Ligand SMILES: Nc1nc2c(ncn2[C@@H]2O[C@H](COP(=O)(O)OP(=O)(O)O)[C@@H](O)[C@H]2O)c(=O)[nH]1
């Protein structure tokens with residue numbers, strides 16, 4: 001493990017890949033690893049890209065990679081696709097669009113399935129970002145499918161969030177879920193070669209203009225990712241947003257919030273897992289469930305009994 | 318809690334432009350509970366191996382219909398070994414004559430070779446059984 005971390009810090013791609021697998025599998029050495037790399041994180045700027053399936057996110061990432069690489073930056077990509085609820089398997093096809101970069105040593109692409117996280121951005125994704133950060137990436141692009149929880153989750157992790165839409169046929173922007181308008185730092189209307197793009201752009205702009213006094217007014221950028229049109233504008237808007245966050249102090253604030261959340265989550269995770277470990281050693285839980293179901297016991301006093309049976313909250317000092 | 322998943326790269330090296338077979342296999346593997354990375358058409362051996370490395374897969378499945386299997390498969394195996402990925406299981410599917418299949422397996426290049434007559438179930442079972 002120590003050796004894998006050393007190799008990661010030296011820039012060994014295989015070590016990076018291995019370590020991502022380790023966090024993804026919730027390996028029991030995971031925290032040891034995350035602890036070891038933590039001092040080496042905090043450099044990477046994280047950009048989230050979300051939107052409906054087929055909106056063109058992967059094609060946009062492909063073109064963005066080209067533009068950003070021209071500035072000499074080193075980039076990590078994490079492409080998240082949903083796990084099939086029927087088989088627990090997944091098809092991860094985002095790389096199809098990114099093949100031109102397969103042999104660029106400064107680009108590292110990893111596909112991840114959502115696994116247990118119910119469509120949300122899994123804990124493993126956040127941890128994989130840490131690995132790529134410690135690996136030395138300047139920028140990490142995270143592509144997630146904008147359904148369910150992930151579109152909201154991405155904001156908590158990304159410094160800049162891009163929402164990708166397409167020209168809508170009928171009633172368009174009005175029908176967008178309320179949440180999605182709130183999370184974007186930047187709107188991309190991709191497939192601008194299709195009819196209806198002007199209207200979509202105007203509608204988004206109108207919605208944005210209804211809000212005053214916002215610290216940051218998202219840009220709305222039409223793109224044709226298959227022809228590489230509008231991509232430079234996306235990149236300069238990302239840089240402007242970053243500049244805004246840095247100069248206004250909002251980046252530092254957001255990162256502090258993130259640290260707070262990470263620490264809280266970690267404490268809760270440890271409490272939960274240690275608690276159940278201990279309780280399962282002492283009790284046959286199945287029996288307790290049965291008794292509760294038969295109304296011989298109730299869940300409320302049983303929960304207190306379980307808690308009191310551990311020396312969990314007794315340790316003072 | 319998450320558990321370990323078999324990760325498979327399904328790749329199409331070489332020039333032929335038909336990936337229906339590869340997609341059907343990819344879906345079957347997904348339905349068997351595996352995570353399948355599909356990287357599309359026209360992959361060079363270098364691209365296949367670099368993708369396998371970054372994705373840290375246990376299995377690489379090559380779909381080859383072009384007839385170039387006797388050069389592509391040994392080359393990809395060699396690149397895997399050069400990148401210390403000796404333990405990655407390499408399987409091949411496609412229109413491959415029996416004697417070529419035998420030579421690829423005997424030479425240690427491929428773990429198994431499947432031809433259009435083989436059922437999807439057989440392919441899934443072969444891969445799963447390697448990780449029990
Ligand atoms: N007409 C048009 N099609 C596009 C454009 N960008 C992507 N596509 C197509 O939309 C489909 C989905 O693209 P993909 O990047 O995989 O979308 P994702 O699911 O959001 O990652 C593909 O068939 C692309 O070729 C565009 O600008 N115009």
Ligand SMILES: [Mg+2]
Pocket residue numbers: 057058059093094143
């Ligand atoms: Mg995609």
